[in-house]
Amino acid sequence: MRDFHYYFRDYYHCGEYIEVQGDKLICELSSKYALNQQFEGVIHSDRIEIVSKHKEFVERRFGLGNINLDFEYDPELAEDGYVLKVEKERILIAARNKRGIQYAVDALDVIAESRGGSIRLPLVAIHDEPSFRIRGIIEGFYGEPWTFADRLDSIEFMARHRMNTFLYAPKDDRYHRELWREPYPEAEFANIRTLKQHCDERHIDFYYCISPGNDMKFASPADFECIFRKLRAMMDIGVKHFAVLMDDIDYVPKEENAHFLERPGLAHAYLVNEINRFLQESLPHYRLVMCPSEYWSYWDTEYKKDIRETMDASVLVFWTGYFVFAPVIDRKHASDNRRFYGHDLILWDNIPVNDADRGRIFMGPVRNRYSRLAQHGHVGFVSNPMNQWELSKIPLITLSHYMWNSERYEPDVSWNLAVNEFAPELVDAMTFFCANNDNGRLWFGRDEALERAIETRDVAVVDRHYQQWASVLEQLQAWNNEKFLAEAGPWLERAQHDIRLWRAIREALASGTEQAKAAAAEQIARSKEQQTRIGSDIALRAAERWGLCPQPEPTTEG
Structure with missing residues (x-):
């Protein structure tokens, strides 16, 4: 990655460099980020080691590091944003949260150049922050779910690509959808616990998603208690973020549901409000997202009216664009749907998912997304990948570029960078393979x-x-x-x-x-x-x- 002006939001460099001796940057830390300087396990890097001047062994061996590193807290930065300055005598990192610190260290790793026994760094100032507060992956496809190893690898991938959110929602996890009333078997629950722990280690927010809409009885206290019991189990392992998914169901109220709440929008708002009330009573800090049954379209409806007028305003709402697989998401559709739903939105982008076209794989970049969605009520952007995790990585790299800096995103530039990252030794061959497996649902061009x-x-x-x-x-x-x-x-x-x-x-x-x-x-x-x-x-x-x-x-x- 050498295209720094594309990768970072603002990159200021006047052509000067410094060179430090050693194969690693050994950074002696002097921090004003917090009085409790506990950064062990916070910073991950292969080429950068951080040691604190406040540690006794460092004080006894002063001069251990090859460069000084200062951390500072800056509340004026956006969440996950940072400032990185490389000066002649020190490196300065300012951030608002630990994730921002990690991204700044990652940026330092990107700009550092190994030169056989030394590392060269540009004298540079980088001001970087994301377009979207919520950025990541929803495992929300039909068909064979990812393996546990795939999920762990996806967490590492997201951490490397400035994503911060993993939503666990595989359609064919029976305990997420079909058997939502039942607790997870011990082994499966242990895997979710391990996945949550891994997310914590890599600064990724883990969301547990539940999908009760196929057979929920809205007037049944027992059904609500089943949901609350499921959420309590997740809270016991540290989960603080949740989603209620009402997608792909027959959402017309029938029998007792119709007697209790006559319209689906009222029923779904009631369900979400009850869950939201339970979370308010149970957690001091949480986030709740709802996927409506009408998760696509570009016009107002009675369903959307009921959601905006009766569902708690703090709940975020998913939508996928004007269609399930939207070739274009423009300013008008984005702005209109923010108004129709009356809630802040997360774009659930069905790229590069292929569960509706299993004979295809989709290896092209994300295209035709409005560059300023965040200015029209979109606080988040998540991708629904393919069942094939490894093949999803190239399009996901392009999506990570858009999520971080949608205003500057260029599909073909990101596609080229993604291929070079994924297969640096086979760039031409992999580019040809990807070009012949572009997303035919979203890109209609031919050779x-x-x-x-x-x-x-x-x-x-x-x-x-x-x-x-x-x-x-x-x-x-x-x-x-x-x-x-x-x-x-x-x-x-x-x-x-x-x-x-x-x-x-x-x-x-x-x-x-x-x-x-x-x-x-x-x-x-x-x-x-x-x-x-x-x-x-x-x-x-x-x-x-x-x-x-x-x-x-x-x-x-x-």
Whole structure:
């Protein structure tokens, strides 16, 4: 990462540097952040070690560090914001919270340059703060949930990319949705406890989400007690943030629910208010988020009116844009929905989730999000990733850039930085793979040269495309990222099949023999049976356009 002016909000450097001896920055800490200087376990870095001058062993060995580091508390900074100044004699970090301190240390690691026995630092001032107060990931997709190892890795990933929020809401966790009344089995609850602890260690806010809307009885004290019992168990392990998800349910009140609360908006506001009252009585500090059943759309409704007029104003509201998978989220839609709901919003962006299109993976950047959502009632932005955690990382890196500094975000710049970070030794091959797995639900552009080649029957252009695919496959399959290869395997196999299909098509066109045409027809039939898809199906579409697909036999009526 060398594009500092893109990565940081404000970066001031006039071309001067200092050089300190050693393979690490050993920073002697002098802090005015707090009287209780307990920073052990707060700062994480491989190349930066912080020792306090107030520690006895440091006082006895004064001069242990190779540079001085001062921490200061600055209440005027935004949450998670910081100021980092590298001067000739010291480094100064000012922040409002410990997360801001960590981000400043991370920034120091980014700008530090190892030079064989020494570290060079620019004399620089960085003023950095996020566009959104809440930034992170919601594990909210259908299908196979992430493994416990995936979740732990996602926490590390978020901490490295200036995200601060993890919402636990896998649709196929039965105790989150289907069996919401029942307590978690001991082993599963232990995993949630460990996950929460890991979030605490990495300065990530953990949210437990519950989804009772399918069969909640709103007039039932017993049902409310089931919810409260579930939340109490979470509070006992330190959880302070919660979400009530009413998405993807039949939300028309029926039977006793209809007698008790006639409209769904009133019912959902009542449910959330009761949970909010319980949290107020139980916790001195917490956050509650609600996902409405009408979580997408761009017009006002009776449901939204009931939410804005009856649900407690402190509760945040999720929405996904004007559609479940919104190609564009502009100023008007954002501003209108803030007004319609009457609550501060968190954008639940369904990028790069693929649970509605399981034959695809989506490796492109986030695009077409208004640069100033935060100025229109949006306090947060969270991404719903794919079931494939490792494959989600490239689009998530671009999302992390947008979350931190939406005003400066450029999709293609972030995409390039993400690929370079994820696969620095395979940038060209990985860029090609990602470009052929862009998000077709949100980005409708196609490769114009290939589209022209199909129209004009330009065999050479299509041939070069599949020659490149063959080279890319060889490089990717030799890569030592086992997790990537396991998750991408079905799509690598599909690409290999498309290469075989194209070669059969090319042979049929060149020879014109019935045998070659039959071989091509066999490959075409196999293509149509494939569960996975790559790109815009160039080979198959070429076969169809060029008359190589077998035509159905005409039917005769007796």
